[in-house]
Amino acid sequence: MTLTNRTTRPALAVTIALAVLAAGVVASLHVGSRMLSPEVVWAALTDPRADDADHAVVTARVARTVLALLAGGALGLAGAAMQGLTRNPLGDPGILGINAGAALGMVTAVALLGVTSLPVQIWFALAGAAVAGVLVHAIAGLGRDGATPIKLAVAGAAATAGFTSWTSALLITDLQTLETFRFWQVGTVGGRGVEVVGPVLPFLLTGAVLALTGARLLDVLALGDDLARGLGRRAGLDRLVVGLSVILLAGAATALAGPIAFVGLVAPHAARILLGPSYFRILPMSVVIGAALVTWADVVGRVILPPTEVQVGIMTAVIGVPVFFALVRRGRMGSL
Template sequence: MPSTAGTEAEPGPRAQSGPSATSGTATDTGSVTATGVTTRGTVARGAGLVVAAGALLFLALASVWFGSKGIPLLQTWDLLWHSDGSDAAVVIHEYRIPRTILAVLVGASLGLAGALMQALTRNPLADPGLLGITMGASTGVALALTYLGITTVLGYVWLAFAGAAVASVVVYALGSAGSRSATPERLVVAGAAVTAVLFAVNSGLMLTAPDAFEEFRRWQVGSLSGRYYDVLLPVLPFMAVGIVAALLLMRPLNALAMGDDLGRALGAHPDRIRIAGAVAITLLCGAATAAVGPIGFVGLAVPHVARFLAGPDQRWVLPYSLVLAPTLLVGADLVGRVIAPPAEIQVGIVTAVVGVPVFLALCRKRKLAAL
């Protein structure tokens, strides 16, 4: 009997341990599966970013090759590395290379500025013009043309940048006036008010100085024509600092997306993040707009494409915007240069004509990604 009881009692513990072991195995399997999915997603996003960078490099090389002056491909490649002082070498090194570099930097600046603005304001329709920065740059150019008689790009690029900086400071001061902090809603309202006032100022200046209107119109449409090293070098430091500052905000922006209270609980500082973001947007958008004029659509649409490809994680949205926006701008500039030689169509027009239908198709296929 003792022997029998002992034998019958033995299955009990093993029966109890069975479900536990099964549960543990299921949990481990689920963890491994989730880790595998996350790894595959990371690899896919990384591969997509590499492909986008390859497309940008290809278009940049094509931008150096194509133009109103036909230069054979092999000659272009040779002159790219070994300038011989010929007319073709001058065209490549003095005109096409700086123009391509400026297009890449302006596109990257506008893409990052748009992504930052949409993340900070949690507004999917935000673009670099929402906080009055673009209109501030326009006012600087209008003042330079009407009162100072400055008609060169290098002359009014500094006033355009100063106007963008002043407008951003005014918007933030209005958005943070009173006892409350500068919330996204208050910043958007302040930006709309400043934009409306500056638009009226610009219109009045152009009406009182008809001679300056033609030059202002050429700048207002957004163009890379005539922008070479003399324009690239002055704005390069501002763009570089703005790009670095924007990329450093990737993780803080993810914390801010959960709300101010939860963000603080995670160790984030919402006010500091917004101030740093506003400074980065001013540097990026101000320098880009000052250099080539206001170019619409890029800062609005590219972050949506980035979220469509990589999801809402800002650690991927910002790098994708950094690569996709210059890809769009360099491609648009290339199309504008070769579509009707020897004349060219300004890049601001091409981005709107080519990009808007793509953006509308994206909106119809899928709702705008949540922020």
């Protein structure tokens, strides 16, 4: 490949990804059970004093678009960081139980402790995500060969099933909490205002900064711990920093939109196909692809089964499950 091709192909891939994301944002504002023209959307966006049905629809769609962008970008970045951290091609907060643990922590805070403040609920979500991550890796590390990709996937599936069952049990015993979280439980960006972003944003930004600044660390860790230490890296501390970023991103995204799975699996693999193996490129590209994936999943979910909506978590599973089986079928279960 010539130098020109090596330069042009990544630039083209980034341009296409950004264009798909921008198109998703535009579609999210216009498409739904009620189609809106560009003139109506523009009028509603530029005149905040308007008080009519169209303005209310646009306001609701702006909120769910913002949530989709933030949750999708965070999950894509968390998945890429987790794959680099564990050198596991199946690394995804949804598959490895972290999203389910965050959801259980948040529902526990509401159903058992009566916590109604979102900033406090977020801390429970982060705690649940951390406990889930440690538990899954501890279980997968038992026996010979340590935490292999297959054992991590199995342990994550078992933990996700357990956490989801406990979450459902808590919701069933508290009808008020069930009414609040019944759609959130399957992953949704609808029905919540943009005001929920404020309390979550510091956690998302902190996690994103830790993950993106850890790109070089992940590239070094991909060479193996021994070589990383030989290059002067403190592998244990590096893993702790990147692991913290995954917990912050996955926990905060779950607090925003519920336990959406497979975004963290699909986005990094798509980024790797487009841009190569360097995490310096994979991490930011995973943010763009993850945001685009969730935004488009929300748009398609609004119109695929009218007059009802299919929640984002279901739509991403429709895409993610075939990708999961394709990775297993092609034998891409080794280290990254």
